[in-house]
Amino acid sequence: MNLIEVHNVSKAFDDLVVLDDVSLMVVPGECVAIVGPSGVGKSTLLRIIAGLETADKGRIKINAKRISMVFQYSALLNSYTVAENIALALHETNLSHKEKIEKAKEKLKLVGLEKYHDYLPDQLSGGQKKRVSFARAIASEPEVILYDEPTSGLDPILSTLIEDYINQLASQFKVASIVVTHQISTIKRTAQKVIMLYKGKIVWDGAPKEFFNSDNPYVKQFVSAEIKGPMPVALVE
């Protein structure tokens, strides 16, 4: 059974068409990478799946009970400690505040930040914030996690760590992931399916191995990072 079904979704902001007849399916434990140049509607698609935006046309079917999301800039609440931020994700449980904090510390241990439980987000580095945001996302034991550029702004080692977390969740707990990314290493190391968007349309989809060997001009330009190609780049002299 598909955990997420997106059928013919379209979305426009005023006159700008951001998504045009996009469809995708995600099964349990699968990691789908949504790739493409900046501003082609990748994050908008993720936000529509998350229920943060509404589609103008099309249908979304979510068969998962719990979905969580890792945001590009972590989106931790600044006035709450690291453990309290994670405990917020447990508000629907019957746990006491103390139990929620204990559970939050367990999740922090998974990302190697248990010592930082009483820190405020402003006291953490970008990479640490991202790991806390990851711990928050897994706290409610979701079936699907949506990642909006999870490795952007991180050094290659931390990127590998985050990619390992994504893989670990998929293999151990059958958590499905949709990852919006530009990073080639993230596509290579995490995805079982790649979808490339350009001007709101899916221009290519398939397995990662085929993606990197594809003759599709859009894919070729994206993978080789060429300036010349079917996706023109506005250069500033």
Next chain:
Amino acid sequence: MPPITKLGTQPFIWLIELGEAFGNFLRALYFIFTGKFEKKEFIEQASKFGFDTLPVVAVVSFFIGLALTLQISKQLMGIGNTGSLGTSVAVSIVREIGPVVAGVMIAARIGGAMAAEIATMSVTEQIDALKIMKLDPISFLVAPRLLASMIMTPLLTVFAIYIGSLGGMIIAIVYVQLDPYMFFDSFRAVVGNKDVIIALTKAFVNGILVAVLSCTFGMETAGGAAGVGQTTTKSVVWAMLGIFLFNFLITNSVYSVGKVLDPAFIK
């Protein structure tokens, strides 16, 4: 949307925004009455009101009390009626100056900070994160701020009235050489429970306006740092406009209704 249609809807955007603010107010009230709001946020916001606003309200009220009493005493000295200085100062400070000054200070100090904080949360996706965790931003952010504002604004208004009156008394003693007992006797003679109730009603409404407008505009913010700046200015301006408008409306209705119910009321 065709450009001409878009142009036509622009003047009415404020109406839509006010409608949203009213909707948020009703939903926040529901969460307050059912107890479904973030208590930690409420305590934090209430203490922010006290610590951040008390010194500003004290200083501004004190100087307004000084200036106002000085102006009134000049006029009364001209007609040789300094004995009614306390009465004139009392009516001005309790009924009008106290609630308005406290409201304006709260709008500038707390409303601006509140709008900037929520706008920043909005542009950094913290509000989206709350929604993903199925935490309603109205119950989590708006309700605690509204409750804190509804409780603290009347308290700060009472404080502003006291400090303003103190400023008035200093001028009465130093400049007019009036006996302090005489000043406060005439003060007490004109200020009754009804005046305190009117002042507190105004303060309560001011508290609602500041919290609801700041939170609503904050949650609608887009466009990064520039958007946060615009929201802060907008919320302060709208809250101040609201405070002056409702101050007039309440005063006007009190006089209109009071005249019908009790002719002695408007004395």
